[in-house]
Amino acid sequence: MKYNKIEINGTKINWLNIKWLRFMKEDPDNILFKYNFEEDFRKMKVTGSGKRGRPIEKTKELPRKYTGKQPISQAKKKDLLNLCKTKIISSEYHDFYKNLSSSNNVADNLPEPDVEEDDTDSETD
Secondary structure (H helix, E strand, C coil): CCCCCECCCCCECCHHHCCEEEECCCCCCEEEEECCCCCCCEEEECCCCCCCCCCCCCCCCCCCCCCCCCCEEHHHHHHHHHHHHCCCCCHHHHHHHHCCCEECCCCCCCCCCCCCCCCCCHHHC
């Protein structure tokens, strides 16, 4: 990245006074910034130096791996709905969990633990 000293409108940028930086996915060539929280965002252009390092490429659009929602296992959905019923999950989220798609063909995949686990519960000792 090239060190920017001037905003898009030609005003000098005071880097030490910037309070807020915003990077927008839709506008990767610019950085928005504010000197205080009450003002509107200002804009600076971001350019590559072209002299050192890797050449800058535009971000490539990655292909979607899935075209629709992925189902969860029946057991997981049952557990989530039980958490809703016991009010551990707030009622405002119940519709989301009730509408999750589930399937008997989906296997629950738990990550491997970092340490050895034994069959006894530590609280019952």
